[in-house]
Amino acid sequence: MWSCRRLTGENMLELGQLFKNIYLWGENLFTQWGIPLFWLELLGMLVVAVIILAFMSLSVLFLVWWERKVSGHMQSRFGPMRTGWHGWLQTIIDAIKLILKEDTTPETADKIGFLIAPIIVFVSAFMAYICIPFGKGLIVKDLNIGILYILAITTFTVIGLLTAGWCSNNKFSVLGGFRSAAQIISYEVPLTLSILGVVILSQTLSMQSIVNSQKHIWEWYIFRQPVGFLIYIVAAIAEINRVPFDIPEAEQELVAGFNIEYSGMKFAMFFFAEFANLFLVSAIATTLFLGGWNGPILPSWIWFFIKSFFLVFVIMWFKWTFPRLRVDQLMGFAWKFLLPLAFINLILTGLLA
Amino acid sequence: MNQEISEIYTEEFFVNMGPQHPSTHGVLRLLLKMDGEVVLDMVPHVGYLHRSMEKIAENRTYYQYIPYTDRIDYVSAMFCNQAFCMAMEKLANVPVPERAEYIRIIMVELNRIASHLIWLGTFSLDLGAITPFLYCFREREKILDLFEMVCGQRMTFNYMRVGGVSRDITPEFVPMTKEFVNYFLPRVDEYEDILTQNPIFLSRTKGVGLLDQKTAIENGVTGPSLRGTGLKWDLRKDEPYSVYDKFNFDIPTGENSDVWDRYMVRIQEMRESAKIVQQALEKIPEGPIKTKTAAVFKPPAGEVYVRIEAPRGEMGFYIVSDGSPKPYRVKIRTGSFSNLTVLPIISRGWKIADLVAIFGSLDVVLPEVDR
Numbered sequence: 001m002w003s004c005r006r007l008t009g010e011n012m013l014e015l016g017q018l019f020k021n022i023y024l025w026g027e028n029l030f031t032q033w034g035i036p037l038f039w040l041e042l043l044g045m046l047v048v049a050v051i052i053l054a055f056m057s058l059s060v061l062f063l064v065w066w067e068r069k070v071s072g073h074m075q076s077r078f079g080p081m082r083t084g085w086h087g088w089l090q091t092i093i094d095a096i097k098l099i100l101k102e103d104t105t106p107e108t109a110d111k112i113g114f115l116i117a118p119i120i121v122f123v124s125a126f127m128a129y130i131c132i133p134f135g136k137g138l139i140v141k142d143l144n145i146g147i148l149y150i151l152a153i154t155t156f157t158v159i160g161l162l163t164a165g166w167c168s169n170n171k172f173s174v175l176g177g178f179r180s181a182a183q184i185i186s187y188e189v190p191l192t193l194s195i196l197g198v199v200i201l202s203q204t205l206s207m208q209s210i211v212n213s214q215k216h217i218w219e220w221y222i223f224r225q226p227v228g229f230l231i232y233i234v235a236a237i238a239e240i241n242r243v244p245f246d247i248p249e250a251e252q253e254l255v256a257g258f259n260i261e262y263s264g265m266k267f268a269m270f271f272f273a274e275f276a277n278l279f280l281v282s283a284i285a286t287t288l289f290l291g292g293w294n295g296p297i298l299p300s301w302i303w304f305f306i307k308s309f310f311l312v313f314v315i316m317w318f319k320w321t322f323p324r325l326r327v328d329q330l331m332g333f334a335w336k337f338l339l340p341l342a343f344i345n346l347i348l349t350g351l352l353a
Numbered sequence: 354m355n356q357e358i359s360e361i362y363t364e365e366f367f368v369n370m371g372p373q374h375p376s377t378h379g380v381l382r383l384l385l386k387m388d389g390e391v392v393l394d395m396v397p398h399v400g401y402l403h404r405s406m407e408k409i410a411e412n413r414t415y416y417q418y419i420p421y422t423d424r425i426d427y428v429s430a431m432f433c434n435q436a437f438c439m440a441m442e443k444l445a446n447v448p449v450p451e452r453a454e455y456i457r458i459i460m461v462e463l464n465r466i467a468s469h470l471i472w473l474g475t476f477s478l479d480l481g482a483i484t485p486f487l488y489c490f491r492e493r494e495k496i497l498d499l500f501e502m503v504c505g506q507r508m509t510f511n512y513m514r515v516g517g518v519s520r521d522i523t524p525e526f527v528p529m530t531k532e533f534v535n536y537f538l539p540r541v542d543e544y545e546d547i548l549t550q551n552p553i554f555l556s557r558t559k560g561v562g563l564l565d566q567k568t569a570i571e572n573g574v575t576g577p578s579l580r581g582t583g584l585k586w587d588l589r590k591d592e593p594y595s596v597y598d599k600f601n602f603d604i605p606t607g608e609n610s611d612v613w614d615r616y617m618v619r620i621q622e623m624r625e626s627a628k629i630v631q632q633a634l635e636k637i638p639e640g641p642i643k644t645k646t647a648a649v650f651k652p653p654a655g656e657v658y659v660r661i662e663a664p665r666g667e668m669g670f671y672i673v674s675d676g677s678p679k680p681y682r683v684k685i686r687t688g689s690f691s692n693l694t695v696l697p698i699i700s701r702g703w704k705i706a707d708l709v710a711i712f713g714s715l716d717v718v719l720p721e722v723d724r
Contacts, residue, residue: 319483
């Protein structure tokens with residue numbers, strides 16, 4: 001009764017295979033019990049959503065801790081050390097603190113917008129994870145327009161930030177919201193153009209197919225699209241508002257930017273989304289330029305995480321090394337330098353491909 | 354369509370930057386008139402940290418007032434000590450033993466390094482670079498340890514006395530300071546590596562906040578901010594006090610009088626100060642560290658003005674004495690206050706981000722402004 005037909009004897013370390021087998025096992029079970037498979041799919045979706053959320057939370061918890069450790073060691077100090085081994089409990093404690101903290105809403109704020117803004121930012125980060133191929137067969141939904149979907153859904157962030165800035169009814173947060181809107185929209189253009197180079201070469205928009213087209217290391221698009229990769233990294237750092245492009249939340253100018261009035265759990269959601277986006281852009285860069293989960297010996301998902309976390313480390317490295325650009329210099333850089341470069345790159349790719 | 358655009362109505366708005374703002378270095382309140390990101394005009398409101406330093410002086414004896422001077426500029430308290438003690442010495446004609454002068458110079462120059470380190474750290478923070486701040490504090494810590502070894506305090510030293518200093522340096526102080534200087538000079542190169550030629554840093558500082566020499570002199574700007582405009586004006590060379598004439602050091606100046614030049618002047622000054630400390634440690638003579646003075650200091654009636662080159666410009670004490678143990682009037686001239694007056698002039702028309710950089714480059718310490 002428990003035998004699983006079509007069970008493959010492939011490497012069980014491949015998580016994708018594991019999930020597939022679990023699904024097949026469930027399919028057997030449901031057929032034997034005579035329940036329509038529709039319910040299994042619904043259950044599967046729910047489980048996957050929970051897994052993604054749990055994965056996001058875990059990776060954000062890890063990233064926050066890691067960021068503090070990286071910054072600490074770069075600045076010749078240790079970072080958190082007191083809570084747990086090398087402070088690994090620190091972010092959990094911080095999260096508990098934020099949850100227990102009083103959640104204040106300014107009297108003059110637009111209550112509804114103020115409430116919705118962090119949710120928009122959070123959800124847009126969450127939804128983009130659906131199209132990330134974490135490993136061989138380890139993708140929630142391999143949409144045939146995968147990368148387009150991700151670009152579209154992450155742009156929702158800007159609506160959230162703008163709403164947050166506007167509805168806080170605070171001059172500094174309005175400035176922060178405007179800045180982030182201008183910045184994210186400007187950098188969206190070179191970002192998309194740099195991705196188009198990869199799309200031209202791989203002739204597909206689906207994330208899984210893009211990974212499949214870079215089986216060997218010499219096929220990785222970082223070697224065929226080096227300029228595109230650099231443009232992508234620069235634009236992506238600007239997209240997620242990190243140093244040297246952290247203008248929307250420039251502490252020394254705007255105190256905290258759009259999230260100045262937020263506290264407690266609402267603030268935690270912004271914070272959460274920020275780090276979720278940090279991992280997201282690294283994951284996309286890994287998928288598009290570094291061969292995704294392709295790699296020898298180790299299981300595919302481990303390769304994916306090695307590459308992604310390396311990119312996360314590089315972005316953190318930038319943060320703790322560079323000063324911040326000025327807002328007009330930032331715009332000038334996007335429109336006068338990155339955009340023409342991205343166009344040239346795209347045209348050359350089109351001619352040579 | 355054009356009709357619609359012309360109907361869009363824009364207006365300037367006012368923003369209060371401070372008194373609680375991370376980059377106002379204390380409790381300065383800037384009332385900004387903004388056109389979007391551009392600063393059209395501003396009024397600095399000072400006085401949030403006013404402690405009536407000058408009035409307090411009239412109700413304390415001369416000796417009692419020395420600890421108060423520590424609080425004028427807590428980042429470089431040795432200078433306040435020195436200026437006040439020099440003023441009293443000039444008033445009552447008290448000689449200072451040579452060893453005491455050397456100790457004073459070592460302390461003061463170490464303090465100049467410490468003060469510039471704080472400035473460099475906060476200035477780079479203002480520009481969004483966080484790491485140099487930690488590097489600066491790492492080195493400053495060692496200087497504070499040296500201070501602690503000699504006078505028992507790390508910030509408010511109360512170290513200098515009329516006619517000398519309160520305690521002699523300990524035997525291990527000289528080798529440790531030599532070691533520190535050797536350790537410190539490569540560290541300055543490290544700061545330069547991370548900032549000086551960084552393209553983002555250059556784009557934020559080159560050509561920003563131009564302060565021309567005429568405006569600077571008219572507004573009484575002194576110190577590194579003045580030298581950044583290219584004028585070689587340093588009291589240590591131009592009006593040598595103490596034993597500065599016995600040392601060999603340069604006065605670094607800028608060329609373009611922008612934020613970058615002010616930064617460069619201070620970086621160079623740290624090197625020069627380290628050089629002075631090195632020379633002083635070589636030459637320091639044996640002997641007494643303090644001239645014996647009366648238990649109750651009663652200077653003759655008269656008035657005196659003494660100025661020295663502090664890290665933030667000229668620091669001067671004007672003391673009027675009526676022959677009693679308490680000063681009749683004390684007026685303190687500090688660099689920060691005069692330097693702050695040019696801020697509205699040089700930051701008009703720049704972006705709010707530049708304002709932060711310009712303000713950082715002037716190196717204003719608020720307790721010194723308000724006193």
